[in-house]
Amino acid sequence: MSWKETYQSWIKRDDLEPSLKEELTELEGQDSKLEEAFYAPMEFGTAGMRGVMGPGINRMNIYTVRQATEGLANFMDELDDKTKQRGVAISFDSRYHSKEFAHEAAHVLGAHHIPSFVFDDMRPTPELSYTVRHLKTYAGIMITASHNPKQYNGYKIYGPDGGQMPPTESDKITDYIRKVTDIFDVPVAKEQVLRQNGLMTLIGENVDEAYLDEVKQITINPELIREYGADMKLIYTPLHGTGKVLGNRALQNAGFSDFTMVPEQATADPEFITTPFPNPEFAQTFDLAIKLGKKQKADLLVATDPDADRLGAAVRQPDGEYQLLTGNQMAALMLNYILTAREENGTLPANAVAVKSIVSSELATKIAEAHGTKMVNVLTGFKFIADQIQSYETTKAHTFMFGFEESYGYLIKPFVRDKDAIQGIVMLAEIAAYYRKQGKTLYDGIQDLFKTYGYYAEKTISKDFPGVDGKTQMANLMTKFREEQPAAFADQPVVALEDFEKQLTTYSDGTSEKIALPTSNVLKYQLKDGTWIAIRPSGTEPKIKFYIGTSADNNEAAQQKVADFEKAIDRFIVA
Ligand SMILES: O=P([O-])(O)O[C@H]1O[C@H](COP(=O)(O)O)[C@@H](O)[C@H](O)[C@H]1O
Numbered sequence: 298m299s300w301k302e303t304y305q306s307w308i309k310r311d312d313l314e315p316s317l318k319e320e321l322t323e324l325e326g327q328d329s330k331l332e333e334a335f336y337a338p339m340e341f342g343t344a345g346m347r348g349v350m351g352p353g354i355n356r357m358n359i360y361t362v363r364q365a366t367e368g369l370a371n372f373m374d375e376l377d378d379k380t381k382q383r384g385v386a387i388s389f390d391s392r393y394h395s396k397e398f399a400h401e402a403a404h405v406l407g408a409h410h411i412p413s414f415v416f417d418d419m420r421p422t423p424e425l426s427y428t429v430r431h432l433k434t435y436a437g438i439m440i441t442a443s444h445n446p447k448q449y450n451g452y453k454i455y456g457p458d459g460g461q462m463p464p465t466e467s468d469k470i471t472d473y474i475r476k477v478t479d480i481f482d483v484p485v486a487k488e489q490v491l492r493q494n495g496l497m498t499l500i501g502e503n504v505d506e507a508y509l510d511e512v513k514q515i516t517i518n519p520e521l522i523r524e525y526g527a528d529m530k531l532i533y534t535p536l537h538g539t540g541k542v543l544g545n546r547a548l549q550n551a552g553f554s555d556f557t558m559v560p561e562q563a564t565a566d567p568e569f570i571t572t573p574f575p576n577p578e579f580a581q582t583f584d585l586a587i588k589l590g591k592k593q594k595a596d597l598l599v600a601t602d603p604d605a606d607r608l609g610a611a612v613r614q615p616d617g618e619y620q621l622l623t624g625n626q627m628a629a630l631m632l633n634y635i636l637t638a639r640e641e642n643g644t645l646p647a648n649a650v651a652v653k654s655i656v657s658s659e660l661a662t663k664i665a666e667a668h669g670t671k672m673v674n675v676l677t678g679f680k681f682i683a684d685q686i687q688s689y690e691t692t693k694a695h696t697f698m699f700g701f702e703e704s705y706g707y708l709i710k711p712f713v714r715d716k717d718a719i720q721g722i723v724m725l726a727e728i729a730a731y732y733r734k735q736g737k738t739l740y741d742g743i744q745d746l747f748k749t750y751g752y753y754a755e756k757t758i759s760k761d762f763p764g765v766d767g768k769t770q771m772a773n774l775m776t777k778f779r780e781e782q783p784a785a786f787a788d789q790p791v792v793a794l795e796d797f798e799k800q801l802t803t804y805s806d807g808t809s810e811k812i813a814l815p816t817s818n819v820l821k822y823q824l825k826d827g828t829w830i831a832i833r834p835s836g837t838e839p840k841i842k843f844y845i846g847t848s849a850d851n852n853e854a855a856q857q858k859v860a861d862f863e864k865a866i867d868r869f870i871v872a
């Protein structure tokens with residue numbers, strides 16, 4: 298069907314959900330906008346389905362949510378009855394329609410006699426991952442668009458291990474979803490009936506408590522917190538999202554009692570009024586926290602994105618200004634602390650392992666090696682980290698210590714199988730206390746690591762390619778990098794090109810080697826001086842991401858190198 302035919306099939310329906318109908322009527326005649334909404338069904342990317350809300354098959358709305366859930370339900374119908382009856386855990390964030398979508402999903406599952414366990418109010422993504430394991434459900438659904446702007450929503454699917462479904466499983470579900478061709482004809486059961494029949498159960502405080510009990514296990518050195526953490530001044534902002542439900546309780550439980558939530562941002566607000574891009578990767582998300590921090594002379598500011606799986610932080614400097622830490626720096630601090638502290642208290646296992654994505658800092662690899670810990674690299678997407686953890690559980694070959702990705706995602710303990718910013722806050726606060734004991738800050742801590750392991754610097758650069766044309770432009774740019782094969786960046790010769798789509802590393806001497814990771818549209822250039830540059834289209838937003846990782850003898854030199862490589866990339870793009 299052409300996009301126009303699909304559009305017609307929507308506009309002519311009398312029973313279309315009224316607000317979608319209204320929006321569709323407003324769009325009449327705006328062909329490029331309509332084409333975008335109707336040209337293709339939503340895809341499952343790095344983190345499930347994510348897109349702008351509104352009418353259309355390429356939009357998040359009750360019909361596409363029903364369709365996705367019908368696919369999952371059809372898939373579960375083929376499981377043995379006992380497995381199917383384990384049901385599905387469902388959570389949602391603070392966005393427009395999130396709660397409604399969560400309930401729609403439950404109604405579709407209910408029509409298949411699949412029980413659902415739905416949170417009574419918004420809850421963090423990591424808690425949903427935990428819930429799948431805790432309640433032993435077969436699957437999980439999280440309604441969220443994470444850190445995207447307010448127009449977006451999304452649908453993450455979790456498997457029985459509590460991890461977001463890896464490609465083999467999610468492709469299977471996608472096949473089932475594609476087979477649901479009439480999205481207006483998905484059966485939905487009535488909530489009241491489901492509630493009476495025990496097919497839809499509301500969950501909340503009990504699961505919160507169980508989760509928070511697990512979070513208590515994050516703390517490595519409670520005494521340190523008592524002595525140097527209790528009176529440390531912290532500011533926390535949940536950026537209008539789910540973190541506010543548990544972040545403060547987690548900090549309190551761990552013994553940090555002197556903290557304030559940024560009041561303007563401690564309200565669940567689908568407008569994200571104070572922070573239209575609620576992504577802790579962006580400095581602007583810290584504006585209000587910094588203001589409050591300066592007033593209170595707070596030692597540490599922490600921010601979680603609306604579904605509380607990403608964590609950002611800023612540290613008070615001696616001059617009273619705040620220094621933001623990058624995702625890679627926070628990860629380095631966490632990994633170093635976990636391995637050092639566990640070595641000291643004699644609990645570092647001989648088969649310790651840490652896992653990171655291929656586009657994250659090599660500083661962490663150095664730290665791991667120095668502590669006799671293996672570092673495993675996986676593709677972008679926390680589901681791949683979860684997959685590793687699951688395999689270690691089966692083979693017992695390794696003991697998981699830490700997992701992270703540069704995009705502000707960390708996991709400390711595997712009772713959750715996704716990045717967990719609530720765990721992250723507690724760990725980072727403990728590390729701040731550790732440095733405080735030495736009269737230092739987290740920023741000093743990262744400088745110490747640089748002194749020991751080299752001055753590492755990284756940068757992620759995103760270039761936006763919105764709309765239908767954007768997809769083609771991104772594909773063309775990836776082809777350009779593949780075909781024109783730059784021989785050097787900023788005078789540093791390329792010594793190897795890792796093409797994760799072809800699953801092949803080609804060295805400058807012409808030899809090649811297979812890459813043992815699933816196929817993915819990513820290119821990674823290794824340069825002579827140890828710098829790496831990676832390129833990939835984002836799986837959650839219409840962007841191409843460029844990643845630069847380098848190191849030098851001092852901070853300035855490392856930053857200068859990053860700037861030079863960024864310019865070199867830009868030059869290659871326009872050439
Ligand atoms: O957006 P979140 O926080 O749900 O996070 C999701 O997207 C991130 C960015 O992916 P991409 O670079 O493909 O856009 C991934 O790193 C992450 O594992 C995934 O869960």
Ligand SMILES: [Mg+2]
Binds near residue numbers: 442443444602604606
């Ligand atoms: Mg998120």
